[in-house]
Amino acid sequence: MAAHPGRFEAVIFDLDGVLVDAEIWWDEVRIEFARRHGRTWTAADQAAIMGANSYGWSILMRDRLDLPDVPWATIEADNVGAMVERYRTRGAPEIPDAVDTVRRIAADLPVAVASSAHPAVIAAALAGLGIADVFGAVVSSDEVPLGKPAPDVYLLAATRLGVAPAACLVVEDSLNGVLAARAAGMTVVLIPNAAVPPAPGAREAASLVLDRIAEFEPARIAVLG
Numbered sequence: 001m002a003a004h005p006g007r008f009e010a011v012i013f014d015l016d017g018v019l020v021d022a023e024i025w026w027d028e029v030r031i032e033f034a035r036r037h038g039r040t041w042t043a044a045d046q047a048a049i050m051g052a053n054s055y056g057w058s059i060l061m062r063d064r065l066d067l068p069d070v071p072w073a074t075i076e077a078d079n080v081g082a083m084v085e086r087y088r089t090r091g092a093p094e095i096p097d098a099v100d101t102v103r104r105i106a107a108d109l110p111v112a113v114a115s116s117a118h119p120a121v122i123a124a125a126l127a128g129l130g131i132a133d134v135f136g137a138v139v140s141s142d143e144v145p146l147g148k149p150a151p152d153v154y155l156l157a158a159t160r161l162g163v164a165p166a167a168c169l170v171v172e173d174s175l176n177g178v179l180a181a182r183a184a185g186m187t188v189v190l191i192p193n194a195a196v197p198p199a200p201g202a203r204e205a206a207s208l209v210l211d212r213i214a215e216f217e218p219a220r221i222a223v224l225g
Contacts, residue, residue: 007219008109008169008218008221009110009112009163009167009168010111010112010163010168011105011109011114011169011171012111012112012113012158012161012186013111013114013210014116014173015117016115016117016173017173017174017196018096018098019099019113019129020092020098020129021193022086022092023193023195024196024225025083026079027196030046031216033061033075035084036167037065037070039065039066045061050176051141051147051148051174052141053140053141054076054118054144055072056075056197058076064092071140076118080121083124084120084121085110087125092127092129092181094129095193096212096213098110099131101135101213103131106134111134111135111136112135112136112137112138112139113126113137113138113139114139114141114157114170115141115153116140116141116147116148118140119140123138124216137155137161138205139156140153143156144156148174148179149175149180149183150180150183151183154168155184158186158188168184168186168187169188169218170186170189171213172188172190172203173192173196174191174198174199175198175202175205176199178190178205182207187208187222188206189207190206190209190210191211191212208221
C-alpha cells in the first residue's frame with residue numbers, strides 16, 4: 001500500500017487487546033463478581049459492555065445482573081480494584097511484540113493511548129509494560145461524556161497530542177473501537193485479538209486489517225478515510 005504523501009502525524013493505540021491481552025482478565029473478574037452475588041455473567045453480557053466507560057459498564061452490569069440495590073460506584077470499585085491487583089501480582093500480559101512496536105513507532109511519531117479502561121487500570125498496565133513514559137497522551141473514556149463507539153476518547157487524545165484527527169492513525173481490536181476511531185475521522189487499523197475476536201463487521205469497518213502488531217508500519221499505510 002502506498003504511503004500517504006503527508007504521512008500520519010501521530011499514532012493512537014487502544015490498550016486492552018492491542019497492547020495487553022487482558023480482555024480475558026476483565027471477563028474473569030466480572031464472572032467472579034457476579035458469582036459472589038449469586039448471578040451469572042455471560043458472553044452476551046460481556047459483548048454488551050464492550051467499549052463502555054467505567055460508569056457505563058458499571059450501570060450495565062448492575063442492570064444485567066439485576067442488582068438494583070448495589071451502587072454503580074461499588075461495582076466499579078470492586079472490578080477495577082480486582083484488575084489493578086492482577087497487574088500488581090501477575091505483571092502485564094503483553095501482546096507479543098507490542099512493547100517493541102510502540103517503542104519503534106514512538107521513535108518517529110508522537111503516540112498516545114485511548115482506552116475504555118479506568119485510569120487506574122491503564123496506569124497499572126502501562127507500568128507493567130514499562131512504557132508509561134513513552135506516550136505523549138494517555139486518555140481514558142472515563143474522562144469524556146461517552147465511551148466507544150462514540151469518538152470522544154479519540155478526539156481528546158488527538159487534542160492532547162496537538163494533532164488534527166485526520167492526521168491520526170489508530171490501532172484497535174474491537175468493533176466499537178474501530179467505529180469510534182472512524183467517527184473521529186481517523187484512519188484505523190484492526191488487529192484482531194485471538195482470545196477475544198472482534199464482533200462481526202469490524203473487519204469491514206476498518207481501513208486495514210493486520211494479523212500481528214509487529215506488522216504495523218505507519219509509513220506504509222495510506223489515509224483511506
